[in-house]
Amino acid sequence: MQNILLEVPVGVSGRHVHLTREHLQTLFGPGYELTKLRDVVQPGQFAAKETVTIVGPKGVLEKVRVLGPLRSYTQVEISRTDSFKLGVNPPIRDSGDHEGSPGCVLVGPAGVVTLKQGVIIALRHIHMHTDEAKRYGLKDKDLVTVQVGGERGLIFTNVLVRVNPNFRLEFHVDTDEANACLLNNNDMVQVLTPAAAEALGLVS
Amino acid sequence: MQNILLEVPVGVSGRHVHLTREHLQTLFGPGYELTKLRDVVQPGQFAAKETVTIVGPKGVLEKVRVLGPLRSYTQVEISRTDSFKLGVNPPIRDSGDHEGSPGCVLVGPAGVVTLKQGVIIALRHIHMHTDEAKRYGLKDKDLVTVQVGGERGLIFTNVLVRVNPNFRLEFHVDTDEANACLLNNNDMVQVLTPAAAEALGLVS
Numbered sequence A, B: 001m002q003n004i005l006l007e008v009p010v011g012v013s014g015r016h017v018h019l020t021r022e023h024l025q026t027l028f029g030p031g032y033e034l035t036k037l038r039d040v041v042q043p044g045q046f047a048a049k050e051t052v053t054i055v056g057p058k059g060v061l062e063k064v065r066v067l068g069p070l071r072s073y074t075q076v077e078i079s080r081t082d083s084f085k086l087g088v089n090p091p092i093r094d095s096g097d098h099e100g101s102p103g104c105v106l107v108g109p110a111g112v113v114t115l116k117q118g119v120i121i122a123l124r125h126i127h128m129h130t131d132e133a134k135r136y137g138l139k140d141k142d143l144v145t146v147q148v149g150g151e152r153g154l155i156f157t158n159v160l161v162r163v164n165p166n167f168r169l170e171f172h173v174d175t176d177e178a179n180a181c182l183l184n185n186n187d188m189v190q191v192l193t194p195a196a197a198e199a200l201g202l203v204s
Helices: A021-027 A079-087 A132-136 A177-179 A194-199 B021-028 B080-086 B129-136 B177-179 B194-199
Strands: A004-013 A016-018 A038-039 A046-055 A059-067 A075-077 A104-109 A112-115 A119-122 A127-128 A143-148 A154-162 A170-174 A188-192 B004-013 B015-019 B036-039 B046-055 B060-068 B075-078 B105-109 B113-114 B119-122 B124-129 B144-147 B154-163 B169-173 B189-194
Touching: A004 A132, A004 A177, A016 A046, A021 A104, A021 B004, A021 B119, A059 A079, A059 B144, A075 B080, A075 B113, A079 A119, A112 B129, A119 A170, A127 A132, A132 A154, A143 A194, A170 A177, A170 B189, A177 B177, A188 A194, B004 B144, B004 B177, B015 B046, B021 B105, B021 B113, B060 B080, B080 B177, B119 B169, B124 B129, B129 B154, B144 B194, B169 B177
Parallel strands: A004 A170, A016 A059, A075 A119, A127 A154, B004 B169, B015 B060, B075 B119, B124 B154
Antiparallel strands: A004 A188, A016 A075, A038 A046, A046 A059, A046 A104, A104 A112, A127 A170, A143 A154, A143 A188, A154 B154, B004 B189, B015 B075, B036 B046, B046 B060, B046 B105, B105 B113, B124 B169, B144 B154, B144 B189
16 A cells, blocks of 8 residues: 555543642642553553542533643543533643643542643644654654544544654544544554645645 | 535534334323424424433433434434443444344333334435536435545545435534534535545545
């Protein structure tokens, strides 16, 4: 297939929360530490046993998983489906970019955090190791086109490539994107060559 | 834009139910008739004031809208997101094609219906009037490629065209598909020319 640059395994991101140490302690109590439930694909990252409740102006999402390790910012990543239930209108953003994003209320067993901002819908992206990026002629922040096969197949344009020596190859989509084209974890998708993408006038 | 065959307005289908007269009477009582809440885009079809509860092995969807008029089959159209909540695994299907689809329980104010089958995820499709199909060189059951613009843009391959003199031009997607690319009702999407679709090796 001369249109295919490389194949990438899929990771479907359900709604989840990243916490600062300060917010962890407010929600779960002084001196509290996250407990690892399981590793996720990206090295060093893990799903924690802890969950929180997200409260918005119109509704609630219960048992939302906390992802570790702790970060320098608290961030709530939900789908657009979730956003209608909560009654918030989050932008599509890369991690850590919270400018103009809405807030929400987080509730844990020991307390409540009122966020002024930090609710986003994650921008779909490919995690890629530096060596792989070099091999395929890609660099950090490139945009590529990704093809998904099958009866509900589609092509994602404007897919952000994030390159880092700590990353493992993985195409991150949220549950709306996965359900639109029937993707599951570890399914393979195809990154098109720049020439194939340009043939349709797509960003590549 | 030489790649564009025509533009089509979007209709986002939320979860809904079509009922037979027999099931309407079981759920709402003998002699019951649907009450129109509002017309929908397709001529003669309407959203009814009546709602039902859908019960599956793992969960419940409440206040699911009934669409009228009554049909010769009862059909439950949900998203893949909904299917995980209910705990069923419906196929992607055109209306009326229930072979091998799962069932569920419907609950109304007057009674309960246990469906053996009829739960589907709707196959995305374009409703098109016969005159428009002729103008654009398309016929019933053709498959076309549809482009959605914007920051979460994508291209839907294998989009079914349904041609009928009673249809009004409309691209029907479900809420997962709409939320994956930020579509709202009445947004415009673009059907690619066969040549543009073939340039990427897509079904057209």
